[in-house]
Amino acid sequence: MAIAPPSVLVVEDEPAQREVLAYNLQAEGFRVAQADNGEEALLLVAEETPDLIVLDWMLPNVSGIEVCRRLKSRAETRAVPIIMLSARSEEVDLVRGLETGADDYMIKPYSVVELMARVRSQLRRTRPSTIGATLEYLDITLDGETHRVHRDGHLLKLGPTEFRLLSTFMEKPGRVWSREQLLDRVWGRDIYVDTRTVDVHVGRLRKALCAHGGEDPLRTVRGAGYALG
Numbered sequence: 001m002a003i004a005p006p007s008v009l010v011v012e013d014e015p016a017q018r019e020v021l022a023y024n025l026q027a028e029g030f031r032v033a034q035a036d037n038g039e040e041a042l043l044l045v046a047e048e049t050p051d052l053i054v055l056d057w058m059l060p061n062v063s064g065i066e067v068c069r070r071l072k073s074r075a076e077t078r079a080v081p082i083i084m085l086s087a088r089s090e091e092v093d094l095v096r097g098l099e100t101g102a103d104d105y106m107i108k109p110y111s112v113v114e115l116m117a118r119v120r121s122q123l124r125r126t127r128p129s130t131i132g133a134t135l136e137y138l139d140i141t142l143d144g145e146t147h148r149v150h151r152d153g154h155l156l157k158l159g160p161t162e163f164r165l166l167s168t169f170m171e172k173p174g175r176v177w178s179r180e181q182l183l184d185r186v187w188g189r190d191i192y193v194d195t196r197t198v199d200v201h202v203g204r205l206r207k208a209l210c211a212h213g214g215e216d217p218l219r220t221v222r223g224a225g226y227a228l229g
Helices: 015-027 038-047 064-073 091-100 112-126 160-171 179-187 195-209
Strands: 007-011 031-035 052-056 082-086 104-107 134-137 140-143 148-151 218-221 225-228
Touching: 007 015, 007 038, 015 031, 015 052, 015 112, 031 038, 038 052, 038 064, 052 064, 052 112, 064 082, 064 091, 082 091, 082 112, 091 104, 104 112, 134 160, 140 160, 160 179, 160 195, 160 225, 179 195, 179 225, 195 218
Parallel strands: 007 031, 007 052, 052 082, 082 104
Antiparallel strands: 134 140, 140 148, 218 225
16 A cells, blocks of 8 residues: 555536546546535535645635635644635735635636646645655655665665655654544545554554664654654
8 A cells, every 4th residue: 555645625616627627636646526615625624634725716605715714724724735726816816815824826727737836846845755755854764756764874674554654754743643643644534444553553663763773753642642753
C-alpha cells in the first residue's frame, strides 16, 4: 500500500467546469471529491477533511467566500489550503478573497495547467512527502521519491506502513496525532483497522529509528496519541 495521495475537494456549480477540474486532478493522481454548492461543501469537509480545496466564489446556498470564512475560522480546518476561483477581476475582490483566508486566487478564465501547478505548490507546503519531496527532522532524512529513510547517515529498514507513519509525523513535527487520525491518514477510511494496530506499528517505527543508536524522537502523549519531537 502506497502513501495515500492527497485529497482535493472541488466546489464548482458549473457542471462542465467541475468535471474538467476533477478529470485533470485525477490525472495528476489526486483523490477528488466534488460539490456543486457551498452547503454540500461544508458537509463534505465535516465528513472528511480534504488536503486542499478548489473553491468557486459564486455558489448557490452558501457563497464560496462564506465557505472560506467558516473553514478558516475553525481550528480543525484552518490549515487546509484554499484556492479561490472567481470571474471577479477587480483588485478589491482579490484582496477580499485573500483577507477572508484564501491561500491563492485565480481569475476565470484560467489555465488548467497553471491551476495544477498552484495545487502542487500548495501541497508541497502541507503534504510534501506525497509529491516526492525530501523531509528532514534533526538527523532524520526521508526521501518521498525513493522511499528511503536515513538517520545520521544510516539507511533505515522500514516497512511500508512505518514509512507512511514517519511521513505523516515528519510533515508536521510537534503535532500530536490521535490514533484515529493516524488510521485515517496512514490506513485510509475504507479499511477497518483496530486502533491498537497503530501502537504496534509505532513500536516498530521506534525500533527502526533507534536501530543505530540515538534517542527515540517519537513522543507518546497520554490519552492523546503520538508526536514527533
